[in-house]
Amino acid sequence: xxxxxxxxxxxxxxxxxxxxxxxxxxxxxxxxxxxxxxxxxxxxxxxxxxxxxxxxxxxxxxxxxxxxxxxxxxxxxxxxxxxxxxxxxxxxxxxxxxxxxxxxxxxxxxxxxxxxxxxxxxxxxxxxxxxxxxxxxxxxxxxxxxxxxxxxxxxxxxxxxxxxxxxxxxxxxxxxxxxxxxxxxxxxxxxxxxxxxxxxxx
Amino acid sequence: xxxxxxxxxxxxxxxxxxxxxxxxxxxxxxxxxxxxxxxxxxxxxxxxxxxxxxxxxxxxxxxxxxxxxxxxxxxxxxxxxxxxxxxxxxxxxxxxxxxxxxxxxxxxxxxxxxxxxxxxxxxxxxxxxxxxxxxxxxxxxxxxxxxxxxxxxxxxxxxxxxxxxxxxxxxxxxxxxxxxxxxxxxxxxxxxxxxxxxxxxx
Numbered sequence: 001x002x003x004x005x006x007x008x009x010x011x012x013x014x015x016x017x018x019x020x021x022x023x024x025x026x027x028x029x030x031x032x033x034x035x036x037x038x039x040x041x042x043x044x045x046x047x048x049x050x051x052x053x054x055x056x057x058x059x060x061x062x063x064x065x066x067x068x069x070x071x072x073x074x075x076x077x078x079x080x081x082x083x084x085x086x087x088x089x090x091x092x093x094x095x096x097x098x099x100x101x102x103x104x105x106x107x108x109x110x111x112x113x114x115x116x117x118x119x120x121x122x123x124x125x126x127x128x129x130x131x132x133x134x135x136x137x138x139x140x141x142x143x144x145x146x147x148x149x150x151x152x153x154x155x156x157x158x159x160x161x162x163x164x165x166x167x168x169x170x171x172x173x174x175x176x177x178x179x180x181x182x183x184x185x186x187x188x189x190x191x192x193x194x195x196x197x198x199x200x201x202x
Numbered sequence: 203x204x205x206x207x208x209x210x211x212x213x214x215x216x217x218x219x220x221x222x223x224x225x226x227x228x229x230x231x232x233x234x235x236x237x238x239x240x241x242x243x244x245x246x247x248x249x250x251x252x253x254x255x256x257x258x259x260x261x262x263x264x265x266x267x268x269x270x271x272x273x274x275x276x277x278x279x280x281x282x283x284x285x286x287x288x289x290x291x292x293x294x295x296x297x298x299x300x301x302x303x304x305x306x307x308x309x310x311x312x313x314x315x316x317x318x319x320x321x322x323x324x325x326x327x328x329x330x331x332x333x334x335x336x337x338x339x340x341x342x343x344x345x346x347x348x349x350x351x352x353x354x355x356x357x358x359x360x361x362x363x364x365x366x367x368x369x370x371x372x373x374x375x376x377x378x379x380x381x382x383x384x385x386x387x388x389x390x391x392x393x394x395x396x397x398x399x400x401x402x403x404x
Contacts, residue, residue: 014248015255046216053217058260060301070323071293091273092294099262101301121272 020100024058026197028097030090030122034109034168035131036160037146038138040177040185041106044131047182048189052102057197062093063106077157083114090118097125102197110165127196129189130171135160137178222302226260228399230299232292232324236311236370237333238362239348240340242379242387243308246333249384250391254304259399264295265308279359285316292320299327304399312367329398331391332373337362339380 021027033041045061052059064085068075071088075081086109096103109115119126138160139147150158157163168174173192175185223229235243247263254261266287270277273290277283288311298305311317321328340362341349352360359365370376375394377387 014252015261019255050216053221059217062297067297070296071290088273088290092297094272095264095269095294096298096301099298099303 017098017100021199024100025199026057026102026194027125027199028058028100029102029125029127029193029197030093030097030118031102031104031127031129031193031196032093032109032115032118033104033106033129033131034115034171035133035177036135036138036165037108037158038141038143039131039133040182041108041131043182044177044185044189045104045106047186048193049104051186051190052193055194057102058100059102059104060096061104061106062089062096064089064108067092083111086111086114087117090114090121093118094121094123094125097122102193108159108165110159110163112166112169115168127173127192128168128171129173129175129192130168131177131185132167132174133176133178219300219302223401226302227401228259228304228396229327229401230260230302231304231327231329231395231399232295232299232320233304233306233329233331233395233398234295234311234317234320235306235308235331235333236317236373237335237379238337238340238367239310239360240343240345241333241335242384243310243333245384246379246387246391247306247308249388250395251306253388253392254395257396259304260302261304261306262298263306263308264291264298266291266310269294285313288313288316289319292316292323295320296323296325296327299324304395310361310367312361312365314368314371317370329375329394330370330373331375331377331394332370333379333387334369334376335378335380 033045035041042063045063049059049061067089072085075085086107089105089107093103093105115128119128142148146155146158147161149155150161159165175188177185235247237243244265247265251261251263269291274287277287288309291307291309295305295307317330321330344350348357348360349363351357352363361367377390379387
């Protein structure tokens with residue numbers, strides 16, 4: 001998206017990313033969990049946050065339920081609102097990562113173009129993590145009963161049932177949460193994040 | 203603002219604010235610098251960030267120039283865009299503070315209602331800091347030459363000249379940066395922030 005307001009020039013933050021990373025012993029980054037409803041995004045994100053925090057990391061989860069109460073409270077579920085929702089999340093996640101935070105996001109984010117925008121915002125510091133549990137697995141689990149309601153037509157435009165999910169084409173990591181147990185998935189995620197956030201000196 | 207999307211319930215972050223504060227030795231908070239153009243908001247914010255960082259704090263500056271490249275790149279300078287700009291900044295600053303960050307914001311934010319919204323978003327963790335340098339002082343300094351251009355009609359709706367600035371009525375801190383030197387202002391700010399961010403145990 002182009003910048004609508006002219007004559008704006010970016011000011012260098014006086015504390016550099018490298019300084020922040022060195023002091024805290026790791027870099028920030030955006031770890032973008034995507035997958036069907038019920039694929040385990042929030043469960044894994046909050047549990048991963050807990051473990052990374054316990055390991056001494058700076059870490060924060062952004063998820064739809066929380067953001068919709070504040071920043072995105074002006075947005076509904078119409079297609080353009082969903083796109084704007086993900087655009088803002090991508091931008092805020094990028095800001096967070098720039099401040100040294102390991103930023104975990106848990107959004108269905110069904111469209112490739114929207115995820116591509118989030119990747120662009122994070123300027124190379126973006127990790128697309130596809131929780132590839134199949135529709136059958138997610139619907140079979142249906143932890144919130146939403147699939148049932150979608151099948152009954154009580155929820156419209158439900159991803160996987162009445163709205164598309166565009167699977168990632170080149171994600172940095174794929175975990176089939178339909179097959180892998182939570183504990184095992186967490187171990188894979190933890191290893192991946194720790195490795196990705198190792199400080200790379202200039 | 204009410205929440206447009208129904209059936210959304212806030213999920214508790216598994217890592218509590220208190221845990222974050224205890225580990226890093228201080229709380230987060232929003233420190234909202236407001237004042238006329240040229241009153242020293244960005245200068246003080248970035249220098250304060252440097253010193254707080256050197257003192258071992260988690261700190262980050264949000265300012266208009268940077269945010270307008272990303273999150274707010276869809277906004278111009280029309281009145282409703284300015285209001286939305288400040289609303290989003292307030293929400294993101296509140297999120298940051300919730301993740302334990304000392305969040306410094308540097309925005310003219312000329313309207314009381316907009317600052318009130320930012321205060322509300324931060325849920326009690328908000329410090330309005332009024333840099334009260336007079337119009338004469340700011341215009342006399344005119345570091346970017348914008349006042350001159352505003353007087354010549356080359357910039358429209360310029361706060362203090364052709365657009366109003368509503369001074370805070372009950373700010374937490376007032377610093378007359380038209381009179382006080384930068385170094386002195388920084389000392390006052392540093393003392394204030396350190397005191398406000400002391401960990402208050404439950």
